[in-house]
């Protein structure tokens with residue numbers, strides 16, 4: 001066997017051999033994965049990076065996710081071209097431009113990754129592969145949020161973390177319905193990211209207000225900008241003091257959707273808040289896989305139809321540690337994606 005033959009059977013992948021700081025994510029030359037029964041191999045053009053990946057890398061992560069056995073290659077969202085199929089898979093899928101959420105199987109931070117054939121979605125021609133990656137996981141969550149809170153054109157929707165992967169898509173979806181959207185961002189450097197969301201996707205006349213949540217006067221400024229109208233929807237993935245300040249701005253009968261707590265503390269809401277202002281609260285997380293697939297299809301359609309144009313923050317595969325640093329240091333702009 002020549003060195004060239006050997007080279008063809010290996011690939012570059014991020015291998016995570018110990019839990020710890022981002023420098024545990026290193027590129028290695030590893031064997032090319034061979035697809036077994038029901039699996040395809042995807043030549044990865046874009047791999048999604050998630051805030052949860054950083055928790056798992058440190059040795060934590062949500063209780064709903066099994067702690068990985070090391071060594072492992074992180075990455076649950078991949079888009080690219082099918083280059084090999086395992087037994088039982090129709091060869092017509094070879095060469096297809098696809099995206100998949102591979103779940104706990106992981107392995108996305110690599111030049112090639114395996115995916116169950118039933119997880120594949122064809123990527124519409126209008127959608128780039130990094131955008132497809134933004135749609136398949138984060139976009140499906142955005143669709144789940146839309147299901148749980150029916151946004152109307154007359155709504156005023158507050159979205160903390162508007163420059164993040166999920167927040168940015170939610171801002172665009174609410175604008176596409178025609179709502180007034182208040183996008184909160186942390187620091188003036190992120191203002192442009194949020195303002196760009198208003199021009200990046202198709203909107204239905206909705207108004208976008210970007211406010212710096214690090215400036216404590218934002219609720220007062222918002223009240224002035226809304227001329228007495230109070231927000232009717234809060235979609236909160238940040239929690240902590242920012243989430244709580246957002247709750248304080250809500251009007252009677254407002255709907256609150258809790259999707260996470262990037263600050264480390266879930267938004268504080270007590271029964272007095274709920275009863276006195278007739279708030280309704282939804283926590284739309286954790287759905288059966290079959291429902292997730294429908295949401296994934298809807299998320300890809302939203303991008304193809306221009307209702308969402310997800311901002312993508314691209315890093316080279318070998319810079320996976322820097323991509324994790326960006327998320328942990330709040331420097332991400334939209335969905336963080338690795339390009340092998």
Ligand SMILES: NC(=O)c1ccc[n+]([C@@H]2O[C@H](COP(=O)([O-])OP(=O)(O)OC[C@H]3O[C@@H](n4cnc5c(N)ncnc54)[C@H](OP(=O)(O)O)[C@@H]3O)[C@@H](O)[C@H]2O)c1
Nearest residue numbers: 051137138141161164165166185186237260261262263330
């Ligand atoms: N993406 C998904 O598929 C998904 C699924 C389920 C739940 N969630 C949850 O939804 C939330 C948002 O997810 P995401 O994917 O958009 O995450 P992300 O890309 O990391 O964005 C989170 C945003 O939160 C803001 N933030 C405010 N205070 C923060 C703090 N103390 N530490 C870190 N970030 C802070 C940051 O924006 P500023 O710096 O501008 O404030 C950041 O851009 C998270 O809580 C996540 O767990 C996400």
